[in-house]
Amino acid sequence: MRFPHLALAIALAVRSISAQAETAQQIIAASDQVRNPGEPFRSTDTLIEYIGGKPRNQDVLVVYSKLNPATQQYRNLIRYLEPPRDQGKMVLLDGKSLWFYDPNSKASVRISPQQRLIGQASIADVLTVNFAIDYTGTLLGDETIQDPQHQNRQCWHLDMKAANDQASYNRVEYWVEHGTDYPIKAKFYSDSGRLLKILYYDGFEQRLGRFRPSKAIIVDAVDTSLATTVAFGEVTAQDIPEAWFQRDYLPRLQAQ
Amino acid sequence: MIARWCTMAMIGIILFWGVAANADENSDLNLIPQGVTQPQSPTPEPPTASAGNQRIYLENAAVASSLRSNLLVPFPPPSPPDWQERLFLDARKQWQVNDQLSFTLSDRFNLRAESDIAVPSHENVINEFREGYVSWQLLERTYLDAGRINLKSGAAIGFNPTDFFKTRAVVEPLSVDPTVLREDRLGTLMVEGQHIWEGAAVLVAFAPKLYNPTAVYNNSNLRSLDPSFDRTNANDRLLIKGNVTLYDDLAPEFLVYRQGNQTSFGANVTESIGQKTVAYAEWAGGERSSLIDAALRYGHETGTLPPNASGALPEDPRRHFQNQLSVGASYTTESKITFNLEYHFDQAAFSRRDWDNWFRIGAANVGSPSIPRELWFIRSYALDQQEPISEHSLFLRADWVDAFVPNLELVGFINTDLYDGSSLVQLEADYYLSNAWTVGGLVIADLGRKHSDFGSLPQAGSALLKLARYF
Numbered sequence: 001m002r003f004p005h006l007a008l009a010i011a012l013a014v015r016s017i018s019a020q021a022e023t024a025q026q027i028i029a030a031s032d033q034v035r036n037p038g039e040p041f042r043s044t045d046t047l048i049e050y051i052g053g054k055p056r057n058q059d060v061l062v063v064y065s066k067l068n069p070a071t072q073q074y075r076n077l078i079r080y081l082e083p084p085r086d087q088g089k090m091v092l093l094d095g096k097s098l099w100f101y102d103p104n105s106k107a108s109v110r111i112s113p114q115q116r117l118i119g120q121a122s123i124a125d126v127l128t129v130n131f132a133i134d135y136t137g138t139l140l141g142d143e144t145i146q147d148p149q150h151q152n153r154q155c156w157h158l159d160m161k162a163a164n165d166q167a168s169y170n171r172v173e174y175w176v177e178h179g180t181d182y183p184i185k186a187k188f189y190s191d192s193g194r195l196l197k198i199l200y201y202d203g204f205e206q207r208l209g210r211f212r213p214s215k216a217i218i219v220d221a222v223d224t225s226l227a228t229t230v231a232f233g234e235v236t237a238q239d240i241p242e243a244w245f246q247r248d249y250l251p252r253l254q255a256q
Numbered sequence: 257m258i259a260r261w262c263t264m265a266m267i268g269i270i271l272f273w274g275v276a277a278n279a280d281e282n283s284d285l286n287l288i289p290q291g292v293t294q295p296q297s298p299t300p301e302p303p304t305a306s307a308g309n310q311r312i313y314l315e316n317a318a319v320a321s322s323l324r325s326n327l328l329v330p331f332p333p334p335s336p337p338d339w340q341e342r343l344f345l346d347a348r349k350q351w352q353v354n355d356q357l358s359f360t361l362s363d364r365f366n367l368r369a370e371s372d373i374a375v376p377s378h379e380n381v382i383n384e385f386r387e388g389y390v391s392w393q394l395l396e397r398t399y400l401d402a403g404r405i406n407l408k409s410g411a412a413i414g415f416n417p418t419d420f421f422k423t424r425a426v427v428e429p430l431s432v433d434p435t436v437l438r439e440d441r442l443g444t445l446m447v448e449g450q451h452i453w454e455g456a457a458v459l460v461a462f463a464p465k466l467y468n469p470t471a472v473y474n475n476s477n478l479r480s481l482d483p484s485f486d487r488t489n490a491n492d493r494l495l496i497k498g499n500v501t502l503y504d505d506l507a508p509e510f511l512v513y514r515q516g517n518q519t520s521f522g523a524n525v526t527e528s529i530g531q532k533t534v535a536y537a538e539w540a541g542g543e544r545s546s547l548i549d550a551a552l553r554y555g556h557e558t559g560t561l562p563p564n565a566s567g568a569l570p571e572d573p574r575r576h577f578q579n580q581l582s583v584g585a586s587y588t589t590e591s592k593i594t595f596n597l598e599y600h601f602d603q604a605a606f607s608r609r610d611w612d613n614w615f616r617i618g619a620a621n622v623g624s625p626s627i628p629r630e631l632w633f634i635r636s637y638a639l640d641q642q643e644p645i646s647e648h649s650l651f652l653r654a655d656w657v658d659a660f661v662p663n664l665e666l667v668g669f670i671n672t673d674l675y676d677g678s679s680l681v682q683l684e685a686d687y688y689l690s691n692a693w694t695v696g697g698l699v700i701a702d703l704g705r706k707h708s709d710f711g712s713l714p715q716a717g718s719a720l721l722k723l724a725r726y727f
């Protein structure tokens with residue numbers, strides 16, 4: 001007689017877990033809409049690397065992003081404006097197709113997803129990515145944490161696991177504010193489970209139709225003397241042709 | 257009562273746990289450098305988008321080399337220099353005239369002094385006019401380019417069989433890293449047209465013959481201000497290449513190349529495997545003569561070798577369908593090191609029997625200068641053509657960004673001849689002092705026994721120190 005009760009309990013538990021998973025995914029998707037404009041856009045991002053609290057290097061990148069309707073994930077085209085030694089270099093990221101183009105060698109080299117993470121200020125830090133596509137989330141709970149301005153934020157605490165090979169990180173802890181869906185904080189982990197980076201979103205302001213973060217502060221968790229700020233500069237809606245997102249177009253991309 | 261106490265205790269533990277957890281989370285804020293969280297923290301004005309259209313830098317490099325004596329096959333004069341000092345200005349710039357028209361210029365102007373060059377002499381000034389071409393967008397995604405163009409192909413790093421315009425294009429490199437050789441080389445005077453579809457592209461390039469082939473240069477008779485079109489336009493050359501996305505991210509590239517009366521075919525394919533690996537393969541094949549026969553014919557044609565001299569090495573004047581292959585993979589670790597491992601095969605290059613003949617005949621004719629000269633000419637011809645000297649070789653390259661400390665990049669590679677185990681090794685370190693300044697050094701070593709590919713070279717190794725200022 002106990003067996004049907006047990007089955008019912010398991011069924012309810014499973015249903016509860018799946019409902020929770022759905023909720024987590026919805027929270028992540030809502031937060032994606034805060035971080036990412038739905039229309040194709042171009043932004044000029046300035047990355048400043050700090051060593052021991054002092055600014056050391058500056059990278060300036062132009063990022064072209066456009067949603068791929070088939071995958072619901074963004075395609076990104078990144079062009080270096082600074083530092084001078086890297087001027088004109090480009091990175092194309094379209095699903096599994098990742099290419100690095102150097103105008104000095106005029107060669108396009110295919111790179112692996114892991115190569116997005118190279119450098120204190122890495123390509124992964126400026127990519128436009130829908131987390132809800134690349135990660136499967138679980139709701140861990142409800143927490144009040146402080147943002148970079150030391151303001152308390154009531155957040156959902158989510159645990160996200162990579163759902164495909166295109167995910168930049170194997171695991172992400174993510175805090176999203178109740179009500180606003182603002183992303184507040186993220187922690188990125190390697191395949192081996194090592195904490196790599198701690199990221200805070202900051203400076204929410206009106207951009208392309210709604211309040212979005214204008215800045216990210218990233219602390220290197222492996223070497224905590226290293227930190228990087230990413231200022232998401234001017235964001236402009238721009239029609240981006242599909243043909244831009246292929247390696248043969250990289251040498252033809254004009255600065256605009 | 258006990259139940260209520262337990263419940264209260266549980267709630268207390270949970271609350272404490274939550275507070276402790278949040279306190280721990282908030283402690284992460286202490287890792288943020290002071291000043292960067294201010295709402296009005298200053299962000300420098302970003303450069304204009306056109307900044308991406310240029311790279312200009314000034315570099316000074318000093319090189320010291322160690323030379324071998326008592327070579328098994330004596331190296332004909334002039335010997336490589338044992339020191340060199342080089343100051344150069346390197347510039348690449350693209351001017352966008354309007355939406356349809358652009359002009360690109362790429363050049364390196366060198367001032368150099370060497371142990372074997374008199375000062376002052378015209379050899380102290382070497383200008384490498386790499387590129388100068390006009391690009392015109394005829395229609396939407398249809399382009400016509402004309403001028404001196406560096407047209408490159410190939411998926412591999414260490415050896416690119418399909419990079420047909422690489423021959424004779426490298427002037428006097430400071431590094432032997434294949435990625436650097438691809439960057440600093442002369443373009444070919446050509447006209448090329450390209451159309452890009454969504455998921456496909458086709459390119460056709462034609463380079464006319466403007467000069468007769470000239471002798472292989474050495475470091476003491478390089479052209480000074482001459483644009484050296486004799487290196488790049490000594491044959492009529494036609495290249496057609498295209499790629500198409502078959503599915504997902506698989507987009508192989510196919511090539512047909514015709515030079516003189518020889519036709520070659522080629523293919524490139526790459527595939528991403530998981531998070532950290534990219535596999536790639538590059539193949540070219542066509543009717544060719546062996547390296548020995550091609551080199552000797554070139555030597556006779558350019559007057560480097562006596563026209564009627566019979567070859568010291570056994571020749572095979574027949575042409576066969578010869579294959580070249582470069583197959584490998586890159587792997588990037590969590591510690592930011594990218595490894596490339598490749599196997600290289602060149603059917604026209606030296607076999608084990610060719611090597612045995614080279615050493616046996618060379619060692620037996622030390623007293624007859626013409627024989628060693630001819631033997632070394634074959635090797636200098638292969639180097640000039642950027643073709644492997646040996647049929648089978650293995651290539652491993654590692655690139656470590658932020659090695660040990662931030663802003664230090666270490667790059668090293670080893671190219672091993674699989675017949676004798678001898679190797680060419682290069683280790684390079686670049687430290688980015690700032691966005692503008694880079695200081696670095698590299699060490700090159702030819703390792704191996706006397707009776708081996710790299711062990712028989714006149715240069716045992718060299719060391720370079722450099723300082724670069726980017727603008």
